[in-house]
Amino acid sequence: MVTSPRPDIIYTKVDEAPELASASLLPIIQRFAAAAGVSVGTKDISLAGRILATFPDFLTEEQRIPDDLAELGELVKTPDANVIKLPNISASVPQLVAAIRELQAKGFALPDYPESPATEDEKKIRARYDTIKGSAVNPVLREGNSDRRAAKAVKAFAQANPHRMGVWSADSKTRVASMSGGDFRSNETSATLDKESTASIVLETANGETVLKDGVSYPAGTVVDATFMSAQALDAFLAAEIEKTKAEGVLFSLHMKATMMKVSDPIIFGHAVKTFLAPVFEAHGEAMAELGVNPNQGLGALLDKVSSNAGITAAIEACMADRPPMYMVNSDKGITNLHVPSDVIIDASMPALIRAGGKGWGPDGKEHDAVCVIPDDSYAPVYDEAINFFKANGKLNPATAGTVQNLGLMAQKAEEYGSHPTTFEIPEDGTVKMVLEDGTVLHEHRVEQGDIWRSASARKAPIEDWVNLAIERQKTTGYRSIFWLDETRAHDAELIAYVKPILDAKGVSDKFEIMAPRDATRASLETITKGENTIAITGNVLRDYLTDLFPILELATSAKMLSIVKLMQGGGLFETGAGGSAPKHVQQLHEENHLRWDSLGEFCALGESLKFLADAKDNARARVLGEAVEDATQGVLDNGRSPSRKVGEPDNRDSHYWFARYWAEALAAQGDDAALAEEFTPIAAALAENETAITNELAAPQGDPADTGGYYTADPAKLASVMRPSATLNEIIG
Numbered sequence: 001m002v003t004s005p006r007p008d009i010i011y012t013k014v015d016e017a018p019e020l021a022s023a024s025l026l027p028i029i030q031r032f033a034a035a036a037g038v039s040v041g042t043k044d045i046s047l048a049g050r051i052l053a054t055f056p057d058f059l060t061e062e063q064r065i066p067d068d069l070a071e072l073g074e075l076v077k078t079p080d081a082n083v084i085k086l087p088n089i090s091a092s093v094p095q096l097v098a099a100i101r102e103l104q105a106k107g108f109a110l111p112d113y114p115e116s117p118a119t120e121d122e123k124k125i126r127a128r129y130d131t132i133k134g135s136a137v138n139p140v141l142r143e144g145n146s147d148r149r150a151a152k153a154v155k156a157f158a159q160a161n162p163h164r165m166g167v168w169s170a171d172s173k174t175r176v177a178s179m180s181g182g183d184f185r186s187n188e189t190s191a192t193l194d195k196e197s198t199a200s201i202v203l204e205t206a207n208g209e210t211v212l213k214d215g216v217s218y219p220a221g222t223v224v225d226a227t228f229m230s231a232q233a234l235d236a237f238l239a240a241e242i243e244k245t246k247a248e249g250v251l252f253s254l255h256m257k258a259t260m261m262k263v264s265d266p267i268i269f270g271h272a273v274k275t276f277l278a279p280v281f282e283a284h285g286e287a288m289a290e291l292g293v294n295p296n297q298g299l300g301a302l303l304d305k306v307s308s309n310a311g312i313t314a315a316i317e318a319c320m321a322d323r324p325p326m327y328m329v330n331s332d333k334g335i336t337n338l339h340v341p342s343d344v345i346i347d348a349s350m351p352a353l354i355r356a357g358g359k360g361w362g363p364d365g366k367e368h369d370a371v372c373v374i375p376d377d378s379y380a381p382v383y384d385e386a387i388n389f390f391k392a393n394g395k396l397n398p399a400t401a402g403t404v405q406n407l408g409l410m411a412q413k414a415e416e417y418g419s420h421p422t423t424f425e426i427p428e429d430g431t432v433k434m435v436l437e438d439g440t441v442l443h444e445h446r447v448e449q450g451d452i453w454r455s456a457s458a459r460k461a462p463i464e465d466w467v468n469l470a471i472e473r474q475k476t477t478g479y480r481s482i483f484w485l486d487e488t489r490a491h492d493a494e495l496i497a498y499v500k501p502i503l504d505a506k507g508v509s510d511k512f513e514i515m516a517p518r519d520a521t522r523a524s525l526e527t528i529t530k531g532e533n534t535i536a537i538t539g540n541v542l543r544d545y546l547t548d549l550f551p552i553l554e555l556a557t558s559a560k561m562l563s564i565v566k567l568m569q570g571g572g573l574f575e576t577g578a579g580g581s582a583p584k585h586v587q588q589l590h591e592e593n594h595l596r597w598d599s600l601g602e603f604c605a606l607g608e609s610l611k612f613l614a615d616a617k618d619n620a621r622a623r624v625l626g627e628a629v630e631d632a633t634q635g636v637l638d639n640g641r642s643p644s645r646k647v648g649e650p651d652n653r654d655s656h657y658w659f660a661r662y663w664a665e666a667l668a669a670q671g672d673d674a675a676l677a678e679e680f681t682p683i684a685a686a687l688a689e690n691e692t693a694i695t696n697e698l699a700a701p702q703g704d705p706a707d708t709g710g711y712y713t714a715d716p717a718k719l720a721s722v723m724r725p726s727a728t729l730n731e732i733i734g
């Protein structure tokens, strides 16, 4: 067998809008890179690809595909990694089930997703599917800490062309509601291990001891936390907030991260569904269970399951009529906040609401104030404080606002985002103990049935790397630098015990502040309001939340962010933007053949990846290509070539034409590499001469429905015909 050498750069195959965009952009990238002898290959980390790679035994020989994620997971632990990572779906159960159905309909004999596995076989299949569920890709690839910021050109562009911001009024009724006790924040205990150890997690009850998890192992210096959310406290809180929301006459909304927190958050979401429909569950609970209802999968799946039972559907209608109106995902289609656990994802949803002046869409298709329920109080204060700030000071002005950069502790499954293997819904009242190999009981909690107990950890090497990255960034920029750590929270206190000595040892303690998330939010908003800049040095969850929140306020979207993961073994992972895969954009393309996805994140990542290749492999031509990418990106911004949101106006494909043109022009104009200049001079000329033909050909198909041959997996020929409709451009690109 001949194995081809690994490509210089790996570009990931993903899902939804970014994958549609890749069908148009990647051929351009591959053509331009090839001219400089740089190879760009692909690896499939899409949801559909992950499913097929996990079930080879159900597929024919021809249908089988390799496990690209496993391969990439190894690659990122080597200095050779140079990966451009686009956003991919982190699937909730309804999305996973839909993807399986689509693949089955295409002739892949995959097993159904066993919703309530009974036999051993079903349990095994369920366990295999569960490895694909939720955020199954990012934690595998993120072997480094996170550096997210707006490139200078991008920030300057946003200041010169400020986007529309919703108006905040001082009497807005919008507010954040979170628990005042019984939540993860208040039950947390934390300890730093002085030596390496394995640990087991056991539940002791009146009926004996159950091992929940055995053999977890931690290197010396790991910060290990444990905590739980009380189910009773959660239900009481949700019931009270539903009543209060109704009295306040605003929308009820719930903001969770059911994708990355794939074990805990769907359960919390299920509590909200059950509490919202409490009278229905009281009257018809047994019948609903018999119909296979699982509230954790949302109201959408619930309504499907009970659709044939008129008694239950009538009870649901009556109950909903008596509840506060719900914040809607799609009011035209009647899709509520509680329909699908992954429709409303806190990092994107809260900033969108804050940017809109505290407004969400109601069932009447109009904007209203909303109560934003975020049960756990660990990070809710960030949004609460932001809302208070804008109520008091009015909306942010993107024309004059400074920027908040982020350095996030992320490597090696840091903190809550790595906690799903050690998260449990407690089956019976008792005591959970986390016991080290020498018998030490590290953590101990009294729990009740239904409580959600979890342990999270952060390792020493990533923590030290993160503090050092912060020191470097502060030195390079001189910006106000804040560690978002709360000395009164157990986990944060352990981190502070790492941070302070390192800052002291390096003699830079006076350059850094340490503040609890609420205070840091206020300080950061005050700083950027003055037009100054700040660095938010945060844990993993706030990395995620803040790199949507501030970009959405400053730049209108997090899609334009530079998002670099400095892999701890020396490689580079270049994420594109800080947002997701924009399902709404796919819907628009399918309905009216307009793709509003902005590939600026891809452009920025490509430039960084080429420059990294130049440095790592001493590849001068890669540097020329990378510098030309920066010129091209600047060209797209300066000349307003980003996609429009509206059908009939230039879209994603048009912006790629301009990117290719500016890239070719920059390569033709540069003097560092004569051969490249010579090769790209005629290409640049052809792209310019044929501008009218190309832009007309790109615009022509807009308005009619587009068929890409599938949602989770496209038909390559159909996809190419939709995304590359200009024969003239295709001919020039070759």
Ligand SMILES: NC(=O)C1=CN([C@@H]2O[C@H](COP(=O)(O)OP(=O)(O)OC[C@H]3O[C@@H](n4cnc5c(N)ncnc54)[C@H](OP(=O)(O)O)[C@@H]3O)[C@@H](O)[C@H]2O)C=CC1
Residues within 6 Å of the ligand: 086, 087, 088, 089, 090, 091, 138, 259, 342, 343, 344, 345, 348, 349, 557, 558, 559, 575, 577, 578, 579, 580, 581, 582, 583, 584, 585, 596, 597, 598, 599, 601
């Ligand atoms: N790195 C990753 O792999 C990530 C993956 N995800 C996954 O993405 C999916 C959707 O997540 P969701 O929370 O809805 O967030 P998204 O970021 O996908 O969408 C929120 C909104 O942001 C805007 N947006 C995002 N990216 C772009 C872009 N490139 N160009 C223009 N607008 C953009 C769109 O606004 P508008 O509709 O107004 O145009 C979009 O509807 C989920 O499956 C989630 O798990 C989420 C975050 C990161």
Ligand SMILES: O=C(O)CCC(=O)C(=O)O
Residues within 6 Å of the ligand: 089, 090, 134, 135, 136, 138, 139, 259, 260, 347, 544, 547, 578, 579
């Ligand atoms: O992995 C995911 O599910 C989402 C990741 C995310 O939101 C982020 O990194 O900003």
Ligand SMILES: [Mg+2]
Residues within 6 Å of the ligand: 347, 544, 545, 548, 578, 579
């Ligand atoms: Mg995010």
